[in-house]
Amino acid sequence: MSVLVYADSNNGTLTKNAFEAASYGAQIAQANGTNAVAVVVGSASGLEDLGNYGIAKVLHLSDASLDNFDPQKITGIIAAAAQQEGASTIIFSHDFSGKSVAPRLSAKLDAGMVTGAVALPNGNVIKKAVFSGKAFAEVEVNTDTKIIAVLPNSVDKVTTGGSASVEAFSCDIPSSGLTVKEIKKESTELSLTEADIVVSAGRGLKGPENWGMIEDLAKELGAATACSRPVADIGWRPHHEHVGQTGFAIRPNLYFAIGISGAIQHLAGVNGSKVIVVINTDAEAPFFKAADYGIVGDAFEVVPKLVEAVKKLKA
Amino acid sequence: MKILVCISKAPDTTAKIAFTDGDTKFDENGVQFIVNPYDEWYALVRGLELKEANGGSVTVINVGRADSDPVIRKALAIGADDAVRIDADTTDALYVAKQIANYAKENAYDMVLCGKETIDYNGSQVAGMIAELMNAPYVSLASKLDMNGNTATIERDIEGGVEVVETATPFVLSSAKGMAEARIPNMRGIMAARTKPLNVVAASEANNATTIKGFSLPPAKSGCKYVDADNVEELVNLLHNEAKAI
Numbered sequence: 415m416s417v418l419v420y421a422d423s424n425n426g427t428l429t430k431n432a433f434e435a436a437s438y439g440a441q442i443a444q445a446n447g448t449n450a451v452a453v454v455v456g457s458a459s460g461l462e463d464l465g466n467y468g469i470a471k472v473l474h475l476s477d478a479s480l481d482n483f484d485p486q487k488i489t490g491i492i493a494a495a496a497q498q499e500g501a502s503t504i505i506f507s508h509d510f511s512g513k514s515v516a517p518r519l520s521a522k523l524d525a526g527m528v529t530g531a532v533a534l535p536n537g538n539v540i541k542k543a544v545f546s547g548k549a550f551a552e553v554e555v556n557t558d559t560k561i562i563a564v565l566p567n568s569v570d571k572v573t574t575g576g577s578a579s580v581e582a583f584s585c586d587i588p589s590s591g592l593t594v595k596e597i598k599k600e601s602t603e604l605s606l607t608e609a610d611i612v613v614s615a616g617r618g619l620k621g622p623e624n625w626g627m628i629e630d631l632a633k634e635l636g637a638a639t640a641c642s643r644p645v646a647d648i649g650w651r652p653h654h655e656h657v658g659q660t661g662f663a664i665r666p667n668l669y670f671a672i673g674i675s676g677a678i679q680h681l682a683g684v685n686g687s688k689v690i691v692v693i694n695t696d697a698e699a700p701f702f703k704a705a706d707y708g709i710v711g712d713a714f715e716v717v718p719k720l721v722e723a724v725k726k727l728k729a
Numbered sequence: 730m731k732i733l734v735c736i737s738k739a740p741d742t743t744a745k746i747a748f749t750d751g752d753t754k755f756d757e758n759g760v761q762f763i764v765n766p767y768d769e770w771y772a773l774v775r776g777l778e779l780k781e782a783n784g785g786s787v788t789v790i791n792v793g794r795a796d797s798d799p800v801i802r803k804a805l806a807i808g809a810d811d812a813v814r815i816d817a818d819t820t821d822a823l824y825v826a827k828q829i830a831n832y833a834k835e836n837a838y839d840m841v842l843c844g845k846e847t848i849d850y851n852g853s854q855v856a857g858m859i860a861e862l863m864n865a866p867y868v869s870l871a872s873k874l875d876m877n878g879n880t881a882t883i884e885r886d887i888e889g890g891v892e893v894v895e896t897a898t899p900f901v902l903s904s905a906k907g908m909a910e911a912r913i914p915n916m917r918g919i920m921a922a923r924t925k926p927l928n929v930v931a932a933s934e935a936n937n938a939t940t941i942k943g944f945s946l947p948p949a950k951s952g953c954k955y956v957d958a959d960n961v962e963e964l965v966n967l968l969h970n971e972a973k974a975i
């Protein structure tokens with residue numbers, strides 16, 4: 415019973431999350447003494463690299479008509495691949511693509527699914543994040559086939575130095591009622607949900623004209639920028655920067671919260687960050703309770719100094 | 730336009746997260762329950778806007794027991810025409826999706842609108858499952874929905890941007906920020922909600938594909954290390970050498 419991994423690609427390149435899902439699936443396969451097989455849909459190159467994360471074989475359905483992401487078609491393709499490989503465990507990343515395809519596949523195969531997995535399974539029991547990162551649940555899958563969607567940046571990747579064999583795959587491609595009309599990227603900047611470092615600021619910055627230093631810091635660190643909800647609501651920053659319970663949930667390695675009080679709804683979207691740095695004038699700001707490092711001080715004095723200190727480090 | 734909006738009952742965003750019965754049950758003691766924010770603010774309100782512009786009806790559906798009725802009434806107060814509650818305990822997404830899909834298929838809706846996830850179990854599962862069970866297109870994390878006759882133009886969140894897709898009714902989507910602005914029910918709405926139909930129907934036969942075995946809380950942070958505001962270089966030093974984060 416092999417393990418099947420859906421490896422998502424974007425503009426012909428495998429995503430960071432695809433490698434995480436691959437490594438997760440390969441570790442399960444290894445624990446069960448079986449192989450991990452990845453499925454890639456649409457034009458993409460560099461697929462052998464999945465071998466470095468433990469994938470033995472890649473099934474590639476490279477039909478150019480599939481370059482536009484189509485969950486209905488991909489669901490059918492993965493189901494066909496699972497049948498061919500006799501796979502009983504199917505792995506996704508719990509990202510934008512995974513959220514579009516995995517639930518469909520679960521219903522199609524009548525297979526129990528756990529999303530937001532934060533650890534390798536223990537038998538049929540999988541640990542997942544619940545209550546917006548405020549707790550974990552252990553969920554048992556009761557069906558023979560299981561589907562697991564891994565929470566990005568929460569399970570360590572294991573490299574093996576291997577290379578995967580790539581095989582062309584074909585199957586009946588199901589019809590779909592969806593047409594992709596256009597893809598609009600907000601900017602050429604780093605995407606917030608994929609960034610390793612995020613510099614975020616809140617109402618403490620007083621006005622949109624003061625974001626220059628936040629952008630400077632982000633630039634020095636190679637970070638993406640984010641903001642609290644009121645800042646997006648008043649229009650100081652674009653909506654796609656809003657993080658928290660009602661905006662994007664992010665899990666970077668390093669999160670700077672500058673002039674953000676740390677309301678529970680804000681924390682719900684950022685509490686998965688590995689290291690949190692808080693800069694706030696108010697020593698009583700709730701964010702310090704969630705912080706790893708803190709400076710009680712005025713952002714307008716601290717941040718410019720921080721920019722200089724980072725410059726010095728990078729020099 | 731016949732619109733079905735799926736609503737879930739969720740603990741208030743500020744609720745204390747604790748567990749009872751040997752950490753196998755969420756402790757509801759003192760917890761205020763609300764309509765799951767994505768369902769209410771985005772899916773329901775966009776559904777109402779489309780009805781107001783094009784005519785038709787908005788039905789809200791919930792799978793749950795009688796303790797869901799207050800949040801269902803809230804959705805009616807905001808403006809839904811009627812409500813359906815499928816009487817069942819909910820522990821598994823696929824079970825819930827089957828209940829809703831069966832109902833939706835029997836009643837021929839033009840669209841089924843859901844929230845992007847519930848704020849308790851954070852599954853992001855039910856909407857996509859309903860779509861597959863209905864053999865209908867599914868658009869996840871939609872931030873914009875416009876209708877032109879039977880054609881829907883939908884924007885959905887993707888990595889670093891949005892994708893614009895087109896599909897015909899019937900379809901299923903999950904809603905994220907941007908779809909609509911939250912509405913606060915007014916007195917008239919609250920009064921009207923009391924007499925709007927809330928039909929309780931029996932659940933159809935289905936298995937639970939998953940079971941929750943237990944809960945745990947994340948380990949407490951070891952505490953914040955404070956750096957003096959005059960010594961910002963020390964912060965950079967710690968982030969580089971200790972946290973290895975930059």
Ligand SMILES: Cc1cc2nc3c(=O)[nH]c(=O)nc-3n(C[C@H](O)[C@H](O)[C@H](O)COP(=O)(O)OP(=O)(O)OC[C@H]3O[C@@H](n4cnc5c(N)ncnc54)[C@H](O)[C@@H]3O)c2cc1C
Nearest residue numbers: 616617618642643658659660673674675677679680695713
């Ligand atoms: C259902 C619901 C959902 C919500 N969802 C979200 C969400 O997704 N994301 C979100 O962010 N919020 C959300 N909120 C709002 C949330 O409750 C807070 O109101 C919000 O996060 C506060 O934003 P803030 O920290 O920027 O502003 P404030 O709370 O006003 O905090 C500003 C902070 O800046 C500090 N400050 C002031 N001047 C300076 C200075 N010169 N230097 C340094 N620090 C300074 C202050 O001490 C204060 O701590 C939600 C609320 C509800 C009810």
